[in-house]
Every structure is written in structure tokens, then in C-alpha cells.
Amino acid sequence: MLPHIRAMVAAAAHALIIGRKVAGIYDHAAGRHLRIAAESQGIHLQGFDGDRQAKFGGSLPELYDAGDRSFVSMEIDGATARGHDRGSSSAYSADVTDRQVQLYDYGERAWFAFDVQVA
Template identity: 65%
Template sequence: MHPHTRAIVAASAHAIVTGQKVAGLYDHAAGQHLRIAAECRGDRVQALDGGRQATFGGTLPELHDAGDKSFISFEVDGSTVRGYDRGSAGFYVAEVRDGVVQLFDQSESTWFAFTMQVTDQR
């Protein structure tokens, strides 16, 4: 999974699980803040990767990354999101807790952490 894909999946997972709007995030592995926004209303997700100027979203359980022209599946179970990135042919698991998303990228066999910046609005 590409690093930018992990980040937008993490932001989207947080928006889906918490109902909060993500206004940005900090990628601990990269050591940088990323301009990524995401929100979820019902089963519709919309997100924007400001660094790539690429949209991401659609209707759950399949979301589309317009920049990579690929689909990513999302299966929500409480605070856990699982899915498959068709672009890299890899599975992932994301755990959402207290403003942090920990994402396990199976193709890398590694956990990645993202701290969310959220707006006050739901």
C-alpha cells in the first residue's frame, strides 16, 4: 500500500467510525503533517488529499481513489475497519481509538500510526 493510500484510508476510517470530520492528520512514520480531509454521512464518504490534489470516496463498502484510479474496500466492525486495496493488491486493518488510527499494512507487515486533527462539527 502506498504511504498516501495508508494516510487517506486512516482519515476515512476515523471519519466512518467516529462521525467526526477530519481536517488533517500527522503521519508518525513520515514525521509530517498531511493535508488530508475526510467526512462520512451515512454510507457516503468524501475525502481530499491536498498534497496530491486527489479526491477519494464514494459509497461504502467500496471507495475510489481518483488519483490512483483504484478502489479500496471498507468493512466496519465497531472501532475496527478492514479492507483490501486493489491498487497494491494488499489487505489492511485499521484500529480507531482516541483520535489515533493504527493501521496494519499486510503487504509491509508493519503497523503505522496517524493522529487526527478533527473539527468540532459532526
């Protein structure tokens, strides 16, 4: 998965599982804060990646990234989100807590950590 898709997935998973508005993400792998916002109502999500000036969102199980014009599937099971990035043909799993998302990217065979700022 591309780094910005991982960050989008982390923000989306947090908004959908925790149910609070995401106001920003800190990407530990990149070592920087990302201007990503997301909010959900039930299975519906809307978000914006300010660094790329791109909207993302939709209704589960499919989310659309307007910047890349690609889809990411997502299923929620408790505090875990799982799915597939159609752009990179890579699967992922994300474990969500109150202020953090730990995402495993099967394509990269690596874990990525994101701290979440809530509104």
C-alpha cells in the same frame, strides 16, 4: 500499500467510525502533517488529499481514489476497519480511537500510526 493510500484509509476509517470531520492527519512513519480531509454521512464518504490534489470517497464497501484511479474496499466492525487496497493487492486492518488510527498493512507486515485532527 503506498503511504498516501494508508493515510487516506486512516482518514476515511476515522471519519466513518467516529463520525467527525477529519481536518488533517499526522503520519508518524513519514514524520509530517498531511493535508487530508474527510467527512462521512452514514456509509457515504467524501475526502480530499491536498498534498496530491486528489479527491477520494464513495459508499461502503468501496472507496475510490481519483488520484491513483483505484479502489479500496472497507468494512466497519465496531472501532475497526478492514479491507483491501486493489492497487497494491494488499489487505489492511485499522483500529480507530478518538484521535488516532493504528493501521496494520499486511503487504508491508508493519503497523503505522496516524494522529487525527478533527474539525
